[in-house]
Amino acid sequence: MTALLEIRDLAVSVDGKTILDEFELVVGAGEVHAVMGPNGSGKSTLAYVLAGREGYQVTRGTIRFLGRDLLTLEPEERAAAGLFLAMQYPVEIPGVANMYFLRQAMNAIRKARGEPDISAADFMKRLRAQAELVGVPPELLKRDLNAGFSGGEKKRNEILQLLMLEPRLAVLDETDSGLDIDALRTVAEGVNRLRSPERAMLVITHYQRLLDYIVPDRVHVLVDGRIRRSGGKELALELEAEGYAAFQPKPAEPATAAA
Amino acid sequence: MPTARAVEPVPELLELWATSRAYLPGKGPVPGLRDAAFAAFREVGFPTTRAEAWKYTNVVPWVNRPLRLPPRDVPGTDRITAWFAGGVKARRLIFVNGHLLPELAHVGGLPGGVTVRGLGRLLQEEPDRVADALAELDEPRGLTALNTAFASAGAWIELQDGAALDEPLQLLFLTTATADSVLCNLRNVVRLGRAARLHLIETHVALGDAKPLSNVVSQVRLGEGAELRQDRVEIGAAPAALIERSRTVIAAGGRLCRTVATLGYGLSRHEQGVRIVGAGAEALLNGVFTPTGKEHVDTQIRVEHAAPSCHSNQFYKGVVDGRSHAVFAGKILVERAAQKTDAYQSNNNLLLSDEAEIDSKPELEIYADDVKCSHGATIGELDPAALFYLRSRGLPAALARSLLIFGWAEEVLERMADEATRLQARRAFLARLPGGAVLGEP
Ligand SMILES: Nc1ncnc2c1ncn2[C@@H]1O[C@H](COP(=O)(O)OP(=O)(O)OP(=O)(O)O)[C@@H](O)[C@H]1O
Ligand SMILES: [Mg+2]
Numbered sequence: 001m002t003a004l005l006e007i008r009d010l011a012v013s014v015d016g017k018t019i020l021d022e023f024e025l026v027v028g029a030g031e032v033h034a035v036m037g038p039n040g041s042g043k044s045t046l047a048y049v050l051a052g053r054e055g056y057q058v059t060r061g062t063i064r065f066l067g068r069d070l071l072t073l074e075p076e077e078r079a080a081a082g083l084f085l086a087m088q089y090p091v092e093i094p095g096v097a098n099m100y101f102l103r104q105a106m107n108a109i110r111k112a113r114g115e116p117d118i119s120a121a122d123f124m125k126r127l128r129a130q131a132e133l134v135g136v137p138p139e140l141l142k143r144d145l146n147a148g149f150s151g152g153e154k155k156r157n158e159i160l161q162l163l164m165l166e167p168r169l170a171v172l173d174e175t176d177s178g179l180d181i182d183a184l185r186t187v188a189e190g191v192n193r194l195r196s197p198e199r200a201m202l203v204i205t206h207y208q209r210l211l212d213y214i215v216p217d218r219v220h221v222l223v224d225g226r227i228r229r230s231g232g233k234e235l236a237l238e239l240e241a242e243g244y245a246a247f248q249p250k251p252a253e254p255a256t257a258a259a
Numbered sequence: 260m261p262t263a264r265a266v267e268p269v270p271e272l273l274e275l276w277a278t279s280r281a282y283l284p285g286k287g288p289v290p291g292l293r294d295a296a297f298a299a300f301r302e303v304g305f306p307t308t309r310a311e312a313w314k315y316t317n318v319v320p321w322v323n324r325p326l327r328l329p330p331r332d333v334p335g336t337d338r339i340t341a342w343f344a345g346g347v348k349a350r351r352l353i354f355v356n357g358h359l360l361p362e363l364a365h366v367g368g369l370p371g372g373v374t375v376r377g378l379g380r381l382l383q384e385e386p387d388r389v390a391d392a393l394a395e396l397d398e399p400r401g402l403t404a405l406n407t408a409f410a411s412a413g414a415w416i417e418l419q420d421g422a423a424l425d426e427p428l429q430l431l432f433l434t435t436a437t438a439d440s441v442l443c444n445l446r447n448v449v450r451l452g453r454a455a456r457l458h459l460i461e462t463h464v465a466l467g468d469a470k471p472l473s474n475v476v477s478q479v480r481l482g483e484g485a486e487l488r489q490d491r492v493e494i495g496a497a498p499a500a501l502i503e504r505s506r507t508v509i510a511a512g513g514r515l516c517r518t519v520a521t522l523g524y525g526l527s528r529h530e531q532g533v534r535i536v537g538a539g540a541e542a543l544l545n546g547v548f549t550p551t552g553k554e555h556v557d558t559q560i561r562v563e564h565a566a567p568s569c570h571s572n573q574f575y576k577g578v579v580d581g582r583s584h585a586v587f588a589g590k591i592l593v594e595r596a597a598q599k600t601d602a603y604q605s606n607n608n609l610l611l612s613d614e615a616e617i618d619s620k621p622e623l624e625i626y627a628d629d630v631k632c633s634h635g636a637t638i639g640e641l642d643p644a645a646l647f648y649l650r651s652r653g654l655p656a657a658l659a660r661s662l663l664i665f666g667w668a669e670e671v672l673e674r675m676a677d678e679a680t681r682l683q684a685r686r687a688f689l690a691r692l693p694g695g696a697v698l699g700e701p
Contacts, residue, residue, distance in 0.1 A: 094669075165652070
């Protein structure tokens with residue numbers, strides 16, 4: 001089985017400061033991986049580098065996605081290739097209706113893949129079904145994208161986009177934070193529907209709770225820009241009980257040697 | 260000679276006056292008024308950039324050139340109907356190249372107390388009333404004086420106390436490809452009596468490569484508790500120039516809500532004076548200007564609060580691209596009597612090109628002590644985080660940019676009361692954005 005995502009010896013810096021270093025991660029098709037780590041450890045940085053955000057400089061290493069060199073692709077090309085990032089802080093876009101935007105995004109991706117536009121009727125049918133599934137009310141679809149949405153509404157809306165765009169790799173950056181317990185369950189159900197042998201997920205979270213619903217195949221502990229330990233789903237429970245203290249780099253170890 | 264003396268008109272304009280003077284409509288006091296206006300125009304001349312209000316707009320090349328009065332031209336009706344707005348029941352006056360087309364007017368069967376007429380006929384039939392109205396704007400301004408001297412068309416709209424027009428009234432001003440060097444002097448008079456209500460749509464369109472000059476003067480009066488909603492689009496080809504000066508006086512409890520979208524014209528200059536003379540009145544002035552290429556847009560607003568407990572808000576946005584130049588000067592004047600005034604102004608701009616220029620000048624002048632006033636102007640670029648968000652969803656960079664720009668302007672466009680006008684504005688704006696056609700109709 002070829003890996004869907006393969007990150008090798010990655011070093012990333014922002015404004016000249018090394019954030020990720022010697023970072024390795026391989027995600028196979030059909031797998032769900034969780035990345036956990038303290039604040040500032042570099043989780044969102046990983047997500048942004050995958051999605052191609054400007055200002056995140058890859059100073060070393062490679063990322064292959066479905067056999068392609070991901071780092072040569074523009075953000076929109078990554079989306080067309082099947083990558084989706086549910087952001088920790090979705091951006092508010094005033095003046096652009098949520099529903100309209102979603103249709104533009106779908107059609108842009110279809111166009112990039114040489115597929116015809118989705119018909120208005122098909123789009124609406126699918127949108128209604130998926131919106132109901134993740135608990136996005138119709139009026140939220142008509143409102144401007146994320147503008148004035150509550151924290152939870154933004155997160156649900158990210159998952160709605162995820163379900164509509166059906167990517168091969170979904171990266172969820174703290175989709176659970178800001179969600180009440182019922183919303184968490186709804187969102188997790190939505191995500192689980194997308195699980196399939198040809199898709200993979202990278203779930204970034206602080207809490208074991210989400211992983212009760214989206215059960216991961218692998219859990220990675222990211223501390224200070226490096227994966228310090230990887231294991232099965234039990235690792236998340238261990239973290240919940242003991243925190244990250246055990247994973248802090250020892251003072252003797254030069255943590256940013258490669259910078 | 261006074262130092263601020265403006266530019267001497269070219270001889271062709273003097274000749275134009277001499278040859279056309281006798282044929283302009285209006286009896287009684289009107290010819291004398293025209294003569295006086297032209298004399299005033301000769302005295303004052305065209306404004307130069309030395310005048311504060313014209314500091315950033317060199318209007319001389321646009322106005323001081325050989326111009327002619329408009330010949331009649333009736334374009335195919337399809338070219339006209341494309342610009343209809345206000346819904347199927349809307350009333351309408353259509354002006355092509357500065358002439359009213361009476362055969363295409365739709366102002367029959369108006370409710371009682373509502374008068375909608377072309378100024379040309381009225382000048383002949385009721386010259387005294389029109390002369391009184393024309394004399395209302397007596398400040399010595401070159402372009403206004405020129406307008407008074409030549410004015411032969413425009414809309415005369417009068418609503419008696421308590422009268423209301425439930426359907427919108429559209430004034431469609433169109434210039435065609437044959438209108439090169441044509442001088443359209445349009446004069447509009449809008450008078451709303453006590454508690455009268457009107458929804459006015461002004462559609463300015465310049466077609467083709469002609470280089471006409473529309474010199475418009477509008478005088479608006481809102482009686483006590485009167486309500487005027489005004490939607491205005493300016494969709495003009497690059498060589499055309501549209502200069503308008505409007506003066507609006509609002510009595511107690513009156514309410515003005517005006518939204519302007521400038522989506523073209525090589526030169527668009529809009530000077531709005533609003534004077535609030537009675538308590539509890541409101542003036543909302545919304546606008547978006549979107550110059551690109553070498554277009555020049557100049558908005559000059561002056562809101563005068565002369566009565567207590569009134570509210571005004573200037574909400575203007577700019578999208579400034581290419582090698583264009585945008586000017587916004589918004590002033591709030593609060594007189595001593597105008598206690599408890601709430602007056603706001605904002606002008607936020609997206610500057611999209613290194614070669615474009617924006618001059619934004621907010622100004623407050625306050626003589627009352629118990630007021631809430633604020634103003635602010637910003638000039639910024641597109642938010643990179645927003646751009647990334649859209650691109651990460653698959654939208655190509657150019658499209659993502661256009662969508663963000665559209666969203667920026669939409670905050671103003673959505674304030675238009677008439678849906679058809681809003682759609683026209685959106686469509687015209689999208690057509691000016693890279694990849695905008697793909698964006699379709701949001
Ligand atoms: N523009 C920047 N300049 C300097 N440092 C930055 C910049 N952007 C991010 N960082 C730093 O990079 C580190 C990693 O940030 P990142 O957002 O990836 O952390 P995170 O693991 O997602 O944290 P959280 O759990 O709080 O979301 C932090 O120390 C942060 O301050
Ligand atoms: Mg983060």
